[in-house]
Amino acid sequence: MNKMTSSSEPKNVLIVGVGGQGVILVSKILATLCQQQGFQVKQSEVHGMAKRGGGVFSHVRFGESVWSPTIPKGGADILVALEWAEALRWVNFLKPNDGTFISDTQHIVPPFACLSRKRSAEVGYSRETPDEILAHINDGYAMDATGIARELGNDRAANTVLLGVLSTALEFQADDWRNVISSFVPPKTIDINMKAFDQGRDWALKVKDSPDDAARHLRSEHAVPTVPTKAPYDAHDFVHLDINPAWCKSCDICVKMCPERCLQLDENLKAILSAPDRCTGCRICEWLCPDLAITVYRTPEAAAACA
Amino acid sequence: MSQTKIKCDATGEDLAFNPMEYLREGLFPHFLCPGCGHGIALRAMVWAVHELGIDKNKLAIVCGIGCSGRLGAYVDANTFHTTHGRPLAYATGLKLARPDLHVIVITGDGDCLAIGGNHLIHASRRNLDITCLMLNNEVYGMTGGQVSPTTSADRYTTTTPLGNTEAVFDACKLAEAAGASFVGRELTIQTPSLKNMIRDAIKHKGFSFVEIMSDCTEVFGRKNDLGNSAEMILTQKSTMRPDSYGGNIVDEPFRPNFLPTGVLAQTDRAEYGETYRAAHRAKGSAK
Numbered sequence: 001m002n003k004m005t006s007s008s009e010p011k012n013v014l015i016v017g018v019g020g021q022g023v024i025l026v027s028k029i030l031a032t033l034c035q036q037q038g039f040q041v042k043q044s045e046v047h048g049m050a051k052r053g054g055g056v057f058s059h060v061r062f063g064e065s066v067w068s069p070t071i072p073k074g075g076a077d078i079l080v081a082l083e084w085a086e087a088l089r090w091v092n093f094l095k096p097n098d099g100t101f102i103s104d105t106q107h108i109v110p111p112f113a114c115l116s117r118k119r120s121a122e123v124g125y126s127r128e129t130p131d132e133i134l135a136h137i138n139d140g141y142a143m144d145a146t147g148i149a150r151e152l153g154n155d156r157a158a159n160t161v162l163l164g165v166l167s168t169a170l171e172f173q174a175d176d177w178r179n180v181i182s183s184f185v186p187p188k189t190i191d192i193n194m195k196a197f198d199q200g201r202d203w204a205l206k207v208k209d210s211p212d213d214a215a216r217h218l219r220s221e222h223a224v225p226t227v228p229t230k231a232p233y234d235a236h237d238f239v240h241l242d243i244n245p246a247w248c249k250s251c252d253i254c255v256k257m258c259p260e261r262c263l264q265l266d267e268n269l270k271a272i273l274s275a276p277d278r279c280t281g282c283r284i285c286e287w288l289c290p291d292l293a294i295t296v297y298r299t300p301e302a303a304a305a306c307a
Numbered sequence: 308m309s310q311t312k313i314k315c316d317a318t319g320e321d322l323a324f325n326p327m328e329y330l331r332e333g334l335f336p337h338f339l340c341p342g343c344g345h346g347i348a349l350r351a352m353v354w355a356v357h358e359l360g361i362d363k364n365k366l367a368i369v370c371g372i373g374c375s376g377r378l379g380a381y382v383d384a385n386t387f388h389t390t391h392g393r394p395l396a397y398a399t400g401l402k403l404a405r406p407d408l409h410v411i412v413i414t415g416d417g418d419c420l421a422i423g424g425n426h427l428i429h430a431s432r433r434n435l436d437i438t439c440l441m442l443n444n445e446v447y448g449m450t451g452g453q454v455s456p457t458t459s460a461d462r463y464t465t466t467t468p469l470g471n472t473e474a475v476f477d478a479c480k481l482a483e484a485a486g487a488s489f490v491g492r493e494l495t496i497q498t499p500s501l502k503n504m505i506r507d508a509i510k511h512k513g514f515s516f517v518e519i520m521s522d523c524t525e526v527f528g529r530k531n532d533l534g535n536s537a538e539m540i541l542t543q544k545s546t547m548r549p550d551s552y553g554g555n556i557v558d559e560p561f562r563p564n565f566l567p568t569g570v571l572a573q574t575d576r577a578e579y580g581e582t583y584r585a586a587h588r589a590k591g592s593a594k
Contacts (some may be wrong), residue, residue: 247335251342251524256537287498288540290346291336292326 010040010063011170012071016090017082018108019047019056022159025184026080027058029163033172033180034062042069054110055086078169080162082145083108085126088133100169101140104158105130106147141165141204149196154189157196164200168208174201239281240297245270247293254285254294329353329363331383338377342536344495344521345442349378351498351519352411352440355505367408369398371423374449374523375415375442392422395430398437406580409438409509416443420456420476427478427516431485433579434514439487440505441478441516444523452526463530482516483572489515490572495522496540497568504570513578520566 013030017023024045031043045058059071073093078100081087087103094101109125130142145161160181167177178194185193250269262275263285271294273279286296330353339345356366363384370379372391379386385408389397394412402410419427419441430437446464447453454464456476463470483490489511493501501519508515522528522539533539 249336249341251536253342253537253540256535287350288347288496289350290339290341290343290536292330292346292350293336295325 008064010061010066011078012076013060013062013078013080013166014057014071014076014090014093015060015080015082016055016057016086017159018086018110019054021056021082022156023047023056023058023082026082026159026163027060029177029180029184030060030166031062032184033176034060036176036180037172039063040066042066044069055089057086057090078102078166080166082106082159082162084130085109088126088128091133091137094137096138098138101134101137101142102162102165102169103130103140103142104145104162105142106144106158139169141207143200143203145200148199149192152192152195152199154192157189157192160185160193160196161200164197164202165204167197167201168204238298238300239276239279241273241276241279241281241285242295242297243271243273244293244295247291249291251290253288253290257284257288259284324354324357326350326353326357329356329383330381334381337381339374340448340523340525342522342524342539343374343448344444344519344523344536344540345374345378347495347498348440348442348501348519348521349381351495351501352413352505353382354498354502355509356409358502358506359509361409361509365408367398367401367405367410369394369401369410369412371412371414371418372449373415373418373447374444375413376418377449378413378442392418392424393426394418395423395426395437395439398439399430399433399435402435402437403580403583406436406584410436411509412437412439414439414441415447416441416445416457416478417447417453417455420478420481424456427482428485431482431487431514431516434486434488434576435579436512437514438505438508438511439482439514439516440508441518442521443478443518444521444527446523446527448523448526452523452530462527464527465530477566478518479516479571482514486514486576487516487572488513488574488576489517489570491516491570492518492520492566492568494520494540494543494568496544507570511573513574513576520568 015023015027024047027043027045031041034041039062041060041062043058043060045056047056059069061069061071071093074096076093076099077095079087079090079094079102081090081103084103084105084107091101107125134140134142143165145158146155148161149155149157163177163181167174178197181193181197182190248270250265252265254271255263255265259282260278260280262273262278263271264274266272281296281298283296286294337346366384367387368379368382368384369387369389370376371389371394376388379388387397387401394414398410398412401408414423430439443457445455445458445462447455452464453466454471454473457478458464458471459475461470479490479492489508491504491508493504495501504517508517520543522536522543524536524539528534528539533542
């Protein structure tokens with residue numbers, strides 16, 4: 001038995017990320033390693049929404065004896081996050097006084113971060129900087145693991161970089177980590193994963209005893225990707241819908257197909273724009289109007305030219 | 308093919324496109340029933356023509372008889388309204404005599420597969436540079452809703468009061484087997500994809516056949532209780548799937564009307580007009 005079992009409480013590690021990043025792989029590696037060290041391990045995961053870019057999380061609990069497979073809120077010893085917004089979403093699962101926070105600062109902005117579908121609407125993604133978050137946490141590491149992995153030649157090794165950081169927070173031997181990682185990753189990528197593991201581990205060991213919180217944030221030469229506050233096109237909110245009532249045959253396609261439900265038929269059964277403020281100018285009504293009665297103008301110039 | 312610069316905004320959207328530049332505005336509103344998918348196909352076609360920057364004087368539309376046959380009248384170009392089932396035959400003569408024209412044939416499922424079925428296979432075989440747009444609404448709409456070669460199984464029409472028990476023609480397989488060098492199928496609900504497919508078909512050197520899945524709400528949908536036109540085009544979307552899924556669900560019993568969409572075949576076969584003119588040059592005109 002390992003010396004870590006001095007406390008009978010099991011150790012809780014929560015691993016979170018977005019579908020496709022390797023959350024499950026990380027938790028499998030950790031669980032296998034703990035098993036090899038003679039611990040009882042329980043692991044449970046949710047990854048059903050992953051295919052749609054949704055969050056994936058995996059609870060790993062290990063110790064002398066483990067009963068429940070899940071970690072309660074405020075009960076995680078270590079949070080490993082492979083994506084920045086997921087890290088912030090789960091940060092309240094950390095133990096308030098002695099939790100360790102390990103996160104990639106990579107931003108994967110999901111499509112639904114833009115709550116309004118209007119053109120040039122603001123994107124609602126986390127605005128907190130890594131330094132602001134680290135200042136509130138007992139022990140935290142934020143690093144551009146994806147940038148490191150990309151420099152090594154494969155973005156997908158980012159999870160191994162974070163495993164390197166995680167290895168400094170647990171008391172297992174580095175060689176045991178390496179053995180387990182090599183047995184799990186695809187054979188062609190063992191070299192790159194070993195390098196990624198070493199880079200993450202070396203950096204974490206270097207900053208571990210630093211008194212400065214900001215040092216726990218690895219920016220170095222890797223640019224942290226920024227989130228655009230505006231949609232990438234020109235900020236003109238102009239949308240003008242022109243419906244020719246003489247051509248409209250009341251087929252109802254535009255009313256039924258409008259994603260914002262902003263069209264309806266009036267008392268003469270002609271299509272009208274009943275909620276102009278909701279119209280985003282997506283053009284679906286224009287494309288699907290069989291009578292070519294609808295024209296969408298998205299710039300004042302276009303409207304003036306065709307008026 | 309002259310590729311003109313199109314004015315776009317930052318999203319890559321084409322701001323300059325106005326379908327009325329290519330249509331005879333005085334004839335609108337058109338004669339089609341409310342919710343007929345042919346109107347959507349008409350927009351997609353002129354949109355593709357606009358994207359390619361084709362001069363209206365270099366565009367020839369050849370139409371047969373039927374609801375689809377009427378569409379040619381609305382296009383402000385050289386249009387040719389021909390006899391039932393024979394637009395491909397007329398177009399073959401037109402393209403051979405005037406190779407500088409972009410010849411687009413608009414035809415329907417009955418026009419193209421039943422009355423003009425022989426013309427389709429021979430046009431495919433010759434591989435002359437014609438674009439054939441077949442608007443498939445599964446019925447003879449103009450003549451009162453008779454069963455057509457593409458009417459799905461168990462559908463009611465005026466001539467199949469017990470439900471259709473005839474086997475269905477897969478027009479794309481037919482055209483591909485007969486030798487068409489570009490074969491594709493698209494739904495009207497996916498208008499931008501449809502526009503892209505028509506654009507690629509016009510650009511393609513050789514016989515290109517595009518089957519456009521249209522909807523007939525008034526004659527076909529009403530008789531089969533398929534709902535309004537919005538429901539009909541949504542049903543098409545859910546019953547027909549992209550080709551990438553084709554291998555897996557083609558035999559699935561819950562999708563009896565499954566048809567793959569997308570570009571189904573594309574080859575670089577020699578174009579008939581060029582081989583004919585080369586032979587003519589080599590052997591001299593026989594007078």
